[in-house]
Amino acid sequence: MSTATTLVTPAPVKRTNTTAIFIIGFLFFIFGFVTWLNGSLIQFLKLACQLQNDVQGFFVTSAFYMAYFFLAIPASVILKKTGFKKGMALGLLIMAVGCIIFIPAAKERNFGLFLTGLFIQGTGLALLQTASNPYISIIGPIESAAKRISIMGICNKTAGIISPLILSVLLLKNATGLEKQINATTNAAQKEQLLNELAARVINPYIILGVVLAILAFMLLKSPLPEPAAAEDDTTTATIDNNKTSIWQFPHLLLGALCIFLYVGIEVMAGDAIGVYGKAMGMPLDQTKYFTTFTLIAMLVGYIVGVVTIPKIISQQTALRTSAILGIVFATAVFLTHGYVAITFIALLGLANALMWPAIWPLAIDRLGKFTKTGSALLVMGIAGGAVVPVLYATLKNPDGANMPNHTAFFICMLPCYLYILYYSIKGHKIGK
Numbered sequence: 001m002s003t004a005t006t007l008v009t010p011a012p013v014k015r016t017n018t019t020a021i022f023i024i025g026f027l028f029f030i031f032g033f034v035t036w037l038n039g040s041l042i043q044f045l046k047l048a049c050q051l052q053n054d055v056q057g058f059f060v061t062s063a064f065y066m067a068y069f070f071l072a073i074p075a076s077v078i079l080k081k082t083g084f085k086k087g088m089a090l091g092l093l094i095m096a097v098g099c100i101i102f103i104p105a106a107k108e109r110n111f112g113l114f115l116t117g118l119f120i121q122g123t124g125l126a127l128l129q130t131a132s133n134p135y136i137s138i139i140g141p142i143e144s145a146a147k148r149i150s151i152m153g154i155c156n157k158t159a160g161i162i163s164p165l166i167l168s169v170l171l172l173k174n175a176t177g178l179e180k181q182i183n184a185t186t187n188a189a190q191k192e193q194l195l196n197e198l199a200a201r202v203i204n205p206y207i208i209l210g211v212v213l214a215i216l217a218f219m220l221l222k223s224p225l226p227e228p229a230a231a232e233d234d235t236t237t238a239t240i241d242n243n244k245t246s247i248w249q250f251p252h253l254l255l256g257a258l259c260i261f262l263y264v265g266i267e268v269m270a271g272d273a274i275g276v277y278g279k280a281m282g283m284p285l286d287q288t289k290y291f292t293t294f295t296l297i298a299m300l301v302g303y304i305v306g307v308v309t310i311p312k313i314i315s316q317q318t319a320l321r322t323s324a325i326l327g328i329v330f331a332t333a334v335f336l337t338h339g340y341v342a343i344t345f346i347a348l349l350g351l352a353n354a355l356m357w358p359a360i361w362p363l364a365i366d367r368l369g370k371f372t373k374t375g376s377a378l379l380v381m382g383i384a385g386g387a388v389v390p391v392l393y394a395t396l397k398n399p400d401g402a403n404m405p406n407h408t409a410f411f412i413c414m415l416p417c418y419l420y421i422l423y424y425s426i427k428g429h430k431i432g433k
Helices: 013-035 038-048 059-100 102-108 111-138 142-171 175-184 188-200 203-221 236-242 251-271 273-280 291-309 316-336 339-353 356-365 369-397 406-426
Strands: none
Touching: 013 059, 013 111, 013 142, 013 203, 038 059, 038 111, 038 142, 038 175, 038 188, 038 273, 038 291, 059 102, 059 111, 059 203, 059 251, 059 369, 102 111, 102 188, 102 203, 111 142, 111 356, 111 369, 142 203, 142 291, 142 316, 142 356, 175 188, 251 273, 251 291, 251 339, 251 356, 251 369, 251 406, 273 291, 273 339, 273 369, 273 406, 291 316, 291 339, 316 339, 316 356, 316 406, 339 356, 339 406, 356 369, 356 406, 369 406
């Protein structure tokens, strides 16, 4: 039996868990709202900053997700000093700073400053994710952790459905007409004015977002969120059953970190790259700006299925295996189709991806004992896959580079990821246990 199952005594579990799940669920809503703005930002910044190609556009996701790679381990150190609640509040404040940086970035139309703001937002989220994911896994039986994380996923993806719709309306209103007007303008001063007016659209939304995040940080500090640190440090099972002295002695964790890396890569491809895929097929910006929402609706359906079926009907291992097979099928369908049919299958990848994070996470941190926080930080580092896989896709299909067909580049990036996730669901999560 996993150490996680002995963390909380039976008497107060129900009240404590209900409070914790509600608060962490709200935080996951915030994660989703901020994270899934990136799909709209890629298309907005490509126009406002006059980026030359999609590779530059995907620097948006690179700057955001690379923060997880660099900050996950430091985040685990911070959490050991601050505890979960104070660490999460600090993460919200850091995110607020990242949002405020968008003000000078917009006024200068400085793409580098936008990327800096995104990196700082990712830094705050790295701290929040390093705390919240193991927290929601360890406050109950490890066998049902995927169900609890699925509930968090519903909160996350509900916000993700809403946020790109809001940002698209605010930033990309009449986007196709504006894009044509900017491209057709030959007068440099007039073009500069149009671009400055477009860039200024981002200021007010991010001021509001920054203020909201700061208020939430204060509210979290005052909340009754229970602190499970002492229970998590109960290492009896880990030291006796596993006799481990380092996280590097847990192969299932290391393989799980790679699994998270590839999973986040394909999640970002399905959610943020879907608009770029549509643009590459000649679809207008007024349509492609909403495509991310379609993927997130499919993910929401998947999470609801997870809440209903895990663990009563299917295990989290079975859910992961089924999801990987669906991903292989849908990715192949994208390769074999074109137009709106292909876009539909990319959106359906959201359904295939939904239960992967909820299943991979508890499988990877199972039996870590005192290494749970550090192991969780290693998994959070894997979120950097969202920085790498989309840029690889954009590079492969870049006309200035390999000039590979759009659908081929997409397939080459997606299929190996799903195959590895299938391997982890069948065998990888068992290695070393």
